[in-house]
Amino acid sequence: MSASQDELSFRNAIREAIDEELAADSDVIFFGEDVAEAGGVFAVTPGLRDKYGDERVFDTPISELALSSAAFGSAVAGLRPIVEIMFADFLFLAMDSLVNQSAKYWYLSNEQKSIPLVVRSAVGGGIGFGPIHSQVPISWFLGVPGLKIIAPSTANDAKRLLKAAIRDENPVLFFEHKALYATTEVREELTGQEILGKARIVREGSDITLVSCMKGVADCLEAARLLSEIGISAEVLDLRSLRPMDNEMIQSSFSKTKSLLVVEEGPITGGWAGEVISIANEVNNDGMKLWRIATEDRPIPFSPALENEFYPSATTIFESVRERHAR
């Protein structure tokens, strides 16, 4: 907001990213509830409608399913929509289109067309918004092949990653933690295009890896500071991209520190932390004695030739056990 020239607030980072991408490519459009005339309920997008006109930046009815599906259709037909679903708690209303339309299109169409679509949504609690306006629905989308999930922790990353999301050819859920909007950072020069799917080590350490994202990263940094005072050296890993997850960086950090704690803002059962544990665990015991088999990360194919091989079967189970137990 009133950050100085060389400061960047998280809120402005988002606006700048959208602004720059709207300017760079006339196929980019942006719509949502109260985003245009009013500039968004979190005051993130003022001025964009006036700058780019109602054809490219517009307010919509309160129709989350129509929003997400209209975005999908417009992407099929060549546009690069950015949609705001005000609170991520409302995403369930839009979920059918995201999961059954956008996420599957590239694969189902036999790679005729991908869906470059960004859904921005505010997540997270800690500010008294209560049970239906504070959720972090990451885990509920984590198992959707074809969807990317981005969740930045800092202003510069927010800008970098949102720009990358808009330029990505795939559907991306972009989560903005409400408690971060007002945070600021010294502005960094953005060079090149960020690649979605890479985590970031925000603090190096040797005794334990703390893994988190969004607001949790600051908590981990503060915990790391406290830990250093009692002689424990913590490495802090900011996932940034929940899907795809940076398995490599998780595993290499865990290989180094031999201890790893995941910090998630969300229910422990069925959360994304379990996914991180499973990934790290492959290092822990060399993948030997605690592992999973499932289908590959893509939609279920129709062709019997493909479908029959798609699922785990008695044979694949047998082979997998034989192989690991032979080691």
Next chain:
Amino acid sequence: MSASQDELSFRNAIREAIDEELAADSDVIFFGEDVAEAGGVFAVTPGLRDKYGDERVFDTPISELALSSAAFGSAVAGLRPIVEIMFADFLFLAMDSLVNQSAKYWYLSNEQKSIPLVVRSAVGGGIGFGPIHSQVPISWFLGVPGLKIIAPSTANDAKRLLKAAIRDENPVLFFEHKALYATTEVREELTGQEILGKARIVREGSDITLVSCMKGVADCLEAARLLSEIGISAEVLDLRSLRPMDNEMIQSSFSKTKSLLVVEEGPITGGWAGEVISIANEVNNDGMKLWRIATEDRPIPFSPALENEFYPSATTIFESVRERHAR
């Protein structure tokens, strides 16, 4: 189907469970698309409308959100609805009501009223139904506090568990694997009321634990047979309840076999298998060096007094690391 007297097909097990519960309690009602007049697209519920009348068993418009929300409201007002969402792939359209209404009501109302509601839905592939009619949306609901998820693998269990689900005071997603409908079992006498949340060891073994549910259980049993031929003794665990998960049984079996493989029909990333791994892992390394902290399994409370303590913080992270690293 044409099973003999002492045989029970999975399909009939479902119908019998609904039939018996409709008979036992006039507050039980059952509705969905084409379930009444036509008896369901999977021919599971013929005859029930004629037996109990249109007030208690009825066909609905193709309005999944209205279905699930009407079920919610009817439960608030004292009924015990069973709803069929034909294919679980359509659940996303109903998800807002399930997640934001039914699953949270007990907690949010400060325990004024729970929502005894069952959503039945057909899942799974392997029979050429393609990408939008074969999904297993377990992992997408696994992180929803207040929701139970049941997924039987056999006819007798289907009947037992569906009856228990209808009698449970909480919202339950009840998944029926399409490939199981025609399977049969020798009919068992059902005694007492099943408790939701308990897994079942369907085969004892000492070298490895195979964990699965639904159709995967038969695959695991067959794999176990093959493994026994090469001298590996496999224990097979049928989860039956995905939420709550039977942590105890998973951990005790893993403690015994020291090897555990989870077999999931669904994408490996973000699946429920990761949750099982995380639970088993707590045994593996004594919870020492690979663990997670997150919020407890309940909706986010409003009161600042509650919310402030609800989330992980620098302090809880610090304390958790200190404690584990002291061991």
Next chain:
Amino acid sequence: MDTLKANLELFEKMVLIRTFEETVQSLFQKGAIVGTTHLYSGQEAVATGFASALQPQDLVAATYRGHGHALATGVTPQSLMDEMLGRLTGVCGGRSGSMNVIDLEHRLIGCFGIIGGSIGAATGAAIALARRNGVAIAYFGDGAINQAYFYECLNFAAVRKLPVIFVCENNLYGEYTPWEDVTAGQIRARAEALEVKSETIDGNDVWAVQKAALASFDYARNGNGPVFIEALTYRFVGHSRSDPGKYRKPGELDAWKLRDPLIIARKRLVDEFSFSPQEVDAAEAGVKKRMEEVREQSLKAPSPGLKKLGSEFMELKRTGGGGA
């Protein structure tokens, strides 16, 4: 006499709601209430009028702008104010907050933070209420009629002939957006297209509302199916705590303030129902004084301890019913 008293009570109820909202607003500004709130000021006649037609077995579903609906339905100001402050003594023990209040003892199924949620809840409740001669009522805004819930449930209720009253409070805006900018056609036409009995009413005159309410409850209770009411009204305050308010058309607020439901009611009490201005003033003062006490007590109410976190599930098992 009774009718006269009831008429004065309608006024008192509206004063209560207005005063409650003003108290919330001031506590919010002081930081005693956190998060966000959506006040009902200006729309009091709608909830008050409809609530006056409720019977004991009826049920109510409202929105995040639900303090008025809650109070009108019978939720006590104390338990509601305590909830606003997140106290243990709040109607939901502090778990719910402003947007999600539930009070079944007082017929309130809930206030729903998701637009349209109230509509689904009431539709479902009506399935149960049809068995016991009850009616469910759903309140929602002009913005909600573009939401899936509205349309699917209106059709569902119509097809099943459910006893539910759909009350669309058209206050001209959904957040900062004028309804006509995002809505095709006229609001009532949507219900008419489904051949649902429909009416547009003056939502600022509590007796006009009451009249429509009585007719609607009658109609629904007698098995004729749902009713749709468009109540024309206006909110005097911002959409929520952070409302820029730039969207109001010039003069619009002032014009509506002349039609303040409290002013209209006061005038009718004096002109038509033979109350003296002094009697009305006294009633108003009485309510305000009580709200003062409520406020003081709320500020002293205990916070929930962490042991009150509770469980995600109801653990009790049901007994009875047929054997396995």
Next chain:
Amino acid sequence: MDTLKANLELFEKMVLIRTFEETVQSLFQKGAIVGTTHLYSGQEAVATGFASALQPQDLVAATYRGHGHALATGVTPQSLMDEMLGRLTGVCGGRSGSMNVIDLEHRLIGCFGIIGGSIGAATGAAIALARRNGVAIAYFGDGAINQAYFYECLNFAAVRKLPVIFVCENNLYGEYTPWEDVTAGQIRARAEALEVKSETIDGNDVWAVQKAALASFDYARNGNGPVFIEALTYRFVGHSRSDPGKYRKPGELDAWKLRDPLIIARKRLVDEFSFSPQEVDAAEAGVKKRMEEVREQSLKAPSPGLKKLGSEFMELKRTGGGGA
């Protein structure tokens, strides 16, 4: 001459669709096609009539009952049949199957297995098409009008004045349920309530459909906003492969068979467009022979190898656009 030829082509297209469906049916019964199929037999005039008014830049979204829409739009029978069989040479490489066909080269955004999905897709496509003078068309059934997608998108399209044509094929049933049992009011009234230009047409006379289609495309293309068409028609076959079919009213099927779009077209070709019965027979025989060949070739087409599983993401990165 050209018009005459075009008229015969409409007939040929419909014969193609009918024959395609009969071939699918027989392959299904033989087990060569697995899963499920939803045939378009009886409704051919709707897709054929509308497709005849498409321009190259237009786009089409259809349903799981989409073979007819796909063929009418220009998807080749060979690639479509190969897809039915799950072959590598299928229009989606065997990944999609009967319910989810996509062929952008031939303007087909997709067939959508989720009821109402086509409506959302076309609405969105229209946002893009408005920039290049194109129109999107969504096909869906009578059952779909009770789905969230329909209503939210119809309003969205109307408010944004999008060039999209909503074609509701009212074939009297959604699966086994008569539309009037689950639908309040008349279908077209819903669009009229949103002040969307609307019309009910005879969906079994391809020229009646064509006339409405031309007018609709014109209207939408000229920036007047969406159009809603209710096309009255009937499906001659079961809902899907496992349809008990008990729901049909007595005599209903027979009555509609008299209004078979192929019979109507044949009659008009002879009576009004001066074709001889022999010419029409020859055209029909030609199409059937081609379908025979398609069938044979499909059965010989290769299955996708496992290497063709592909990736969930498009990996290519876009270049160009402004710098970071």
